[in-house]
Amino acid sequence: MLLICAMAGNYISYRLFNERIYLYNALTDLLGLFTVLAVGEAGRIHGETNSILLFYLISPTVFTAWISASAINRVEFVDDEFKNSRVRIIISIATIVAILFLFTALLLANIPIIFAVAFSIAAKNLLIIIAARRNWSEKNISAKIYFGFLLAVYLSIFSIFLPVFGKAFIENIPHAICTLISLESLIFYICLIYKKSINLTDQVHRDPLTGCLNRVGWRKTTDELMLKKNKSAIALIDLDEFKNINDSHGHLVGDKVLVEVSKRIRSSLSTNDLVARIGGDEFFLFMSEDSSQESIASRIATVLHSLRxxxxxxxxSFSITASIGVTCTPKDGSNLADLMRKADVAMYSVKKNGKCGYAYFANISHHQASPS
Structure with missing residues (x-):
């Protein structure tokens, strides 16, 4: 019943949001249902002469198809950059491990099928965690909740259900397998909806082109951080002569440039620094980690170098330069709007002094970027 509910929920979500991951997940749940029926029936008639085809071929094939499809869905859920070849390799390994566990359990009569299924699912999720380990640093809360719930389910099954129900739980193969697959599918669907709700909320605060914070998200997030940080720096980046790119190459190329610029800026900063696009070719930075003047100067220089x-x-093919104005708290004040205005003043002082550099509002001392 849980599996059917998860399948129906995924299909309804697909119709509502028109996102293929829900349709793929509904089809995966259908494979899971076939797995429950096939493996359960194979276990029931094991030993009969007419069960060889079902027991040794159909059941492992259906289960392997389910675990492979679920692995692909889970990897895409955990790590959006699914095109990574490393991920494909991990999925292949997960599938092979699942096959080995299942065949071993089927060939060795003294190993219950339920343990083969449980070990296969556990191995799949463990390999997905390893495959997507890079994404944990990006605070993927929904993925952590998913794997946390799965861990709780496995601990509950092996520490509570088996000791209490024991033989009855193991021998009722269809029910046991359906419980494992249904719980995983339902947990995944709940986390998928949770991730969707986060994305919808996040879209209000994000620039749709670059993925950086927009003006609303910038003000909200920066105001919150400024209450926690005694020292920080705000920088305004304005691309020099960006209008010429739009005029010469078209707005489509201009948009691609802005996307690439945002990537280069983010890669030049620490993970705790904020980047916002507040309109056109202007970006704001909020730097709180190690906000000493030397550290700020180093990060700004790195940004300028990456843009060149x-x-x-x-x-x-073309190069871009930028003019950057910098303000620091508490030296230049503590009001965000005032700090943004002062950063704008410092940025325009760079424009007047030849562009391609940065300046602090405190002294409007222009620092020309060193040549490449």
Missing amino acids: KPFKFGEK
Whole structure:
């Protein structure tokens, strides 16, 4: 029943949100249902002469199809960059491990099928965690909740259900397998909906083109951080002569440049620094981690250097420079709007002094970027 509910929920969500992951998950749940029926029937008639095909071929094939499909869905859920070849390798390994566990259990009569299924599912999820380990640093809360719930379910089954119900739980193969697959599918569906709700909330605070914070998200997040941080720095980045790119190469190329610029800026900063696009070709930075003048200068210089590297889009290639104004708290004040205005003043002082550099509002002392 739980599996059917999860399958129905995924299909309804697909119709509502028109996102393929829900449809794929509904089809995965259907494979899970076939797995429950096939493995359960194989276990029931094991030993009869007419059960060889079902027991040794159909059951492992259906289960392997389910665990492979679920692995693909879970990897895409945990790590959006599913095109990574490493992920494909991990999925292949997970499938092979599942097959080995299942065949071992089927060939060795003294190993219950339920343990083979449980070990296969556990191995699959463990390998997915290893495959997507890079994404944990990005605070993927929904993925952590998913794996946390799964861990709780496995601990409950092996520490409570088996000691209490024991033989009855193991021998009722269809019910036991259905419990494992249904719980995983239901937990995954709940976490999928939770992730969707986070994304919908996040869209209100994000720039749809670059994925950076927008003006609303910038003000909300920065106000909260400024209450916690005694010292921080705010920088305004304005791309020099960006209008010429739009005029010469078109707005489509201009948008691609902005996306690449945002990536280069983020890669030049620490993970705790904020990047916001507040409109056009202007980006704001909030730097709180190690906000000493030397550290800020180093990060700003890194940003300028990364932007000077050629941008290549097909046959088009060009370089970009930027003018940056910097304000620091508490030296330049503690009001966000006032700090943003002062950063704007410092940025325009760079524009007047030849562009391609940065300046602190405190002294409007222009620092020309060193050549490449």
